[in-house]
Amino acid sequence: MNEAAAPGGEAIVREEGAQLDFSKDMSYGDYLHLDQVLSAQHPLSPDHNEMLFIIQHQTSELWMKLMLHELHGAVTQVAADQLPEAFKMLARVSRIMEQLVHAWDVLGTMTPPEYSAIRPYLSNSSGFQSAQYRRIEFMLGNKNAAMLKPHAHRADLLAGVQAAYEAPSLYDEVLRLMNRRGIAVPASRLDRDWTQPYAADDGVKAAWLEVYRDPKAHWDLYQMGEELVDLEDAFRLWRFRHVTTVERVIGFKRGTGGTGGVSYLRKMLDVVLFPELWALRTEL
């Protein structure tokens, strides 16, 4: 220990009982596998700002991993009629999404000349090819077969995306739950081709209206509706911050993934995940 920097420091930590010898015990870095996590940043350009770009994406992917874990848990609990457990998980998913919304503030410090120094090194790679992001979109009901294609060359990744594509979404499971609870949901929404994107339905709106017109009688379904609105609200903010950051950094250039760039991302702002939960508000 450096005596000049911390006079008596070692004596203090010993007195506090801090463990200092990890030659035989699992340490912090061992438990978290930090050697692997912290050696996975490999800038391709000589530019200073590429580290920001890499870490921003890697941390986003880690949060997405947790979102998927929680979303899977929530879908399982809804299917098993265990709503308090599902609420806890869904609340966490929304807070993670909010965390990702605020993460754009860090990337926003990157200017167009700074990004232009990195961009040629990205080749045709793009967030469009994020398998975890696509699984989240599919679990939330935004199904689209074309989005499977970027993963065709990776059987391991494709399997996860395909499974989410073929399974009922969180919203599909919630509608089945409502029906089990005696709120009639049209048969066409209870058993359908789950690979199709969800389409709004007046019968489903009527079902949610029953819940929202008498919250006390259907408190947990009412709470579920609001949890879903919370989640979609946060997701919309994320999409909006993405497109605004992109416009700020590359203007109206085409994306490295091959789309029109801002024009594509703006179209994605129109996606509505849980349409009846928004539509019913006009009628209350």
Ligand code: HEM
């Ligand atoms: C300077 C920063 C960024 C720029 C310029 C940018 C640009 C773009 C563009 C142009 C697209 C459209 C697809 C394409 O043609 O490439 C896109 C899609 C996407 N980006 Fe980014 N992006 C940035 C940061 C991020 C970050 C930090 C994430 C977080 C993981 C992210 C995740 C995604 C995802 C998931 C898509 C697919 C969206 C969808 O299909 O709806 N991007 N990005």
Ligand SMILES: N[C@@H](CC(=O)c1ccccc1NC=O)C(=O)O
């Ligand atoms: N689509 C971006 C490139 C990009 O942002 C990107 C490239 C590689 C890994 C992650 C990325 N982030 C989100 O799309 C662009 O057109 O500049």
